[in-house]
Amino acid sequence: MTLPVIEKARSGELALGTFVFEFATNGIGRLAAHAGAEFVLYDAEHTGWGWETLGRLVATTRAHVPAWIRIPSAFDRTFVSRALDVGASGIMAPMVASAEAAARLVDWAKYPPDGSRGAAFGIAHDDYRSGDTVATMRAANSDTVVICQIETVEGLEAVEEIAAVPGVDVVWVGHFDLTNSMGIPGRFDHPDYLAALDRVAKAAVDTGTIAGFMPTSVEQATDLVGRGYRLLAYHGDLWLYQQALAAGLAAIRSAT
Incomplete structure (x- = not known):
């Protein structure tokens, strides 16, 4: 189920999904799928979820849309192994800063040869x-997605090489960490940050990979699509819930 999403984005069409950080319910993946999400990313970097929880979330999602896991670190083989073995069909790795690190992730994520x-x-x-088993390994190698987050100055300087690593499907901007690393924390209108967005998008186009991002508004998403980003995880569960609830409560208070 993963491959059509990646093929769609690689062909230039927009593929839209969402991030899940908080609501570890059996229904969350299906809710996202029925809302129109084409993939769901479960976060294991900034949450306290264990592998039992992640496995359950993936199991209740993968029959409907691809379920991917953002692992806690790009430097531990067991994170890649466990994410894939509990059933995720893709991994996102934070703080990928070199082609060597990207190649190592691909090696850990793919069966021989x-x-x-x-x-x-x-x-x-x-x-x-x-x-x-040979057919199983071949199918898994074809279907498993590897997403490298570009969120440091070092990663940005190496993005062309990272995107060119065989087996890397997506270069994904981690915008808060990237601006922190650039010395312009949260300055998403800064010309250096905007140039970084364009550099990542160009690296993706030039290498046949995909540029990815987590936009938090329609306006931001529209801007990113204009820059060449084709895989977008629209916002995260806790913020979507909080904002929708706040808007509804405010509207009721105003109306009454």
Whole structure:
């Protein structure tokens, strides 16, 4: 199910999903899918969720839309292995700062001969089905998405090389961390930040990968699409809930 989303974005069409940070309910992925999300990203970097929780979230999502996990670190093989083995069909890695780091992630995420992912079959990522292991590995290698976050000056300076690594599907701007690293925290109108957005988008186009981002407004999303971003995770669950609730409560108070 992952591949059509990536193929759609790579062909130049817009693919829209969402991030989940807070509501670890069995219905959250299906709610997102029925709302029109084409993928769901579950965050394991800034939450306290364990693998049991993440596995349940992925299991209740993946029959409807692709479920991906943002792992806590790009430097620990076990994070990649566990995210994929609990059933995620893609990983997002934070703070990827070099082509070497990106290549290592791809190696960990892919079975031989494309990588060195540890072999375990008939478990959650296979929906507990047995089958031809060679065919299973080939299908997993084709379907598993690798997203590298560009959120440091070092990563930005290496983005062209990162995007060119075989097996990297998406270069994704982590905007708050990137502006922090650039010394302009939260200055999303700063010309250096805007130039960074364009540099990442160009690197994606030039290498046949995809530029990704988490916009928090329609206006921001529209601007990003104009810059060449084609994989967007619109906002996160807790903020969407809070803003919708605040708007509704304010409207009722105003009307009465």
